Amino acid sequence: MTTLRFSYQTKVEFSGDVTNHAFLLRSFPIEEKGQKVLDLMHTNSPIVTGGQYLKDGFGNTVYTGRIDRGHDSFTYKVIGTVIRDDSKKSFEKPLPSYRYPSELTKASPEIINFHKNLNLPSNHYEAAKIISKAVYDYMIYETGTTGIFNGDVLQRQSVYMEVTKLKEALLA
Structure with missing residues (x-):
């Protein structure tokens, strides 16, 4: 069994203000046999109101949202800890x-x-x-x-x- 701490950050900079910015993030570890998410923190800037976590067709967690007000950059960060035990994982x-x-x-x-x-x-x-x-x-x-x-x-x-x-x- 292995405990892994991870951190992932992305920043997109625009040359001018954008509005009506819809996005979908796929930067979250999957919870499956052989891998358990212990803790997870997700932040983004500017702050998104009404964003939601969903599951895609493969079972991955995604975060979708929309920023209507003007902004010239978008940053998101995901930090967390997972425990992996590859002896329990079934490789499909x-x-x-x-x-x-x-x-x-x-x-x-x-x-x-x-x-x-x-x-x-x-x-x-x-x-x-x-x-x-x-x-x-x-x-x-x-x-x-x-x-x-x-x-x-x-x-x-x-x-x-x-x-x-x-x-x-x-x-x-």
Whole structure:
């Protein structure tokens, strides 16, 4: 049995005020056989009124909300403790849509080229930091692309980088 303390924080900064900002966060550990959440604290800024915790189709906890008033940044943080006992976990067969290789998860040439240009170290943590910065540097902001009013929003340059495709490129 292992006790793990975790902390995760993300901040999104807009170049101007946005309003009518709807969001869904998927940053909470799952409670399942072999893993028990002991404590969990979630905060966000600006403060959301009327937000709610729900379960998605896979049983994961998600938090959804909306901020109608103007704001130029959005920050959320999740801190907690879980106990893991992998001897009690039953490892289910993955859904076909997530099994490799498949046409749904095959890395596109753009993703493969993106990965080749990163020169990643063998340390997974350092590699994740490099990937995160490279994705951030690759994105551009364009006003009015999603219907969020009066602000700039994240827009991909040419390819939507799906996590499964990036993962396959990293494993290649």
